[in-house]
Amino acid sequence: MQKTETSKQPLFFYGFVIVVIGTLGVWASVPGQTMGISTFTDPVKDALGLDRNEFSLAYAFGTIASSLLLGIAGRWFDIYGARKVATFAALGLALALAISSQSQVISAFILNILGIQSWVVPFVVMIICFFFIRFAGQGVLTLASRNMIMLWFDKFRGTVNAFSSIAVSLGFSISPLMINYLIEGNGWQKAWQIMALVLVLVSIVIYLLYRDSPEVMGLKPDGNLLKKNNKEKSDSERRQFTRGEALSTRAFWMYGLMLAFNGYFVTGLTFNIVSVFDSVGLTKADAISIFVPMSIISVITSFVFNAMSDFIKLKKLLYVMILGGIIDSLGLAFLSHSWGYYMLVAGSGIMGGMFAVLSSVVWPRFYGRKNLGAISGVSMQMIVFSSALGPFLFSSSLKFFGSYSVVALSGLIGLAIIAVFSVKADNPQ
Incomplete structure (x- = not known):
């Protein structure tokens, strides 16, 4: 640094x-x-x-x-x-x-x-x-x-x-x-x-x-915002993980994979949004209408859980994001039903809001500030790589199976695996 x-x-x-x-x-x-x-x-x-x-x-x-x-x-x-x-x-x-x-x-x-x-x-x-x-x-x-x-x-x-x-x-x-x-x-x-x-x-x-x-x-992190009698460990007192040490922990891969799933799913959905809605008989206006309520839910989710992240375990927030992904995937799979639309809006909003929380606060809290760029850079690689696959896999689902339900339901399998292995994805500090 x-x-x-x-x-x-x-x-x-x-x-x-x-x-x-x-x-x-x-x-x-x-x-x-x-x-x-x-x-x-x-x-x-x-x-x-x-x-x-x-x-x-x-x-x-x-x-x-x-x-x-x-x-x-x-x-x-x-x-x-x-x-x-x-x-x-x-x-x-x-x-x-x-x-x-x-x-x-x-x-x-x-x-x-x-x-x-x-x-x-x-x-x-x-x-x-x-x-x-x-x-x-x-x-x-x-x-x-x-x-x-x-x-x-x-x-x-x-x-x-x-x-x-x-x-x-x-x-x-x-x-x-x-x-x-x-x-x-x-x-x-x-x-x-x-x-x-x-x-x-x-x-x-x-x-x-x-x-x-x-x-x-x-200066020091937080400036004069931190009370002098605060007894919690400061960032400088925490272990400063190297990139290799961070990658050897289960937590890195579980959080990283969930953030990557968000990149994959959101990019695939956004890139093909008009086609997604057209495939179930809905209009372009219906497709575009999803973004306003989705953004509102995302902003509220981000604000609430960002503030909470200073006081609670981040693993709880990881499971909130996983839940959002499950709701999102089910909403896409059953978009032809009216409740599918609302699930898609809610799930996308929750997952997007939690992405804003976890993509920022996890890495410095878990692994320290010294090698933050190298560690978060690997996570960013995963996010960008998966976002590249999203549009192609979504369009392939439509091309080969005639709907987007297959890519949605396959996403549920990935989310289930992340949920199971995240049980022990504790803060390595």
């Missing part, structure tokens, strides 16, 4: 600034998140002459490739700190969007040189574009911003994460509407270019305001 930067102690606890600016950093990752990319699906695939399956497969390959490098990005965080890593991630995402806005031109240029007409060229171009967009956005920028907030707090991680998660959820929920507005008003190429310019400005703000840890400013 970087400790070379020094400055005078501020008049107020700088951690409050970190929460706000770190949340802004997570917001800025939207172009690299599923909801930020899915809005571009139809105009981009049509411009490049790709069908939906080809475009989804390019997305999957690019995302899988990006996930393979996130472990390295986690080590960058531990070595260089949040400030440098997040700044370069924001600039990298801006560059990736700028290049992606020219994907049609690039594809046409290559096809002209080769003297052929083939879907393979734009397919490969989009794999490369998705690789950089997903790596910089969903991966590095999100990891650095979220981990930085966690480094600044210890006893109050859950509480501050509650407020940050609400802001992130609200920002993510309205982002598809804002992006769609940009696309309709300016075209998909110009929309990506505008977002790239905004990210350049965000990178400047990140460089000016991000701080790697409280120690670099002569």
Whole structure:
């Protein structure tokens, strides 16, 4: 962890600034998140002459490739700190969007040189574009911003994460509407270019305001929020696990697999949401209507359980998330029934809210702060990798079995396995 930067102690606890600016950093990752990319699906695939399956497969390959490098990005965080890593991630995402806005031109240029007409060229171009967009956005920028907030707090991680998660959820929920507005008003190429310019400005703000840890400013986690007579172990007194030691514990894999399941299921559902509802005779309006109530449940769940996470065992929260996944899967399997719709909304909201809790507070509490980047980077690899498989497995369920019930019911088997093995997934501290 970087400790070379020094400055005078501020008049107020700088951690409050970190929460706000770190949340802004997570917001800025939207172009690299599923909801930020899915809005571009139809105009981009049509411009490049790709069908939906080809475009989804390019997305999957690019995302899988990006996930393979996130472990390295986690080590960058531990070595260089949040400030440098997040700044370069924001600039990298801006560059990736700028290049992606020219994907049609690039594809046409290559096809002209080769003297052929083939879907393979734009397919490969989009794999490369998705690789950089997903790596910089969903991966590095999100990891650095979220981990930085966690480094600044210890006893109050859950509480501050509650407020940050609400802001992130609200920002993510309205982002598809804002992006769609940009696309309709300016075209998909110009929309990506505008977002790239905004990210350049965000990178400047990140460089000016991000701080790697409280120690670099002569402060301690929680600042003066913690009562002096608090007798619980401080973060510095806990064992600081290495990446290898963390990966040898059952807790890492159970929490990591559950977070990965959320990435897989939510991405698969979101990417195919219109088709999912159409498969049971429901309209596009019905499909879109799911996001508002789902976001409300997710925000409430996140706020309540983030605050509770400071005082109760995280394994209880893990089982709440597993329960949300079960409800979600049953809702998808029986979506043709009216109660299936409500189960899908409730399950998605609960699971999404619990993801916001556990993806942030588990790793520093269980394994310490020293190697947080390397440890959380492996978890992020699992999440991104599984999110790449989601759209493909969902569409394959429809293609080969005629419905999405098969992928939903198979998910229940995975959840049951996680539930059984999580019984002894205790805090290794």
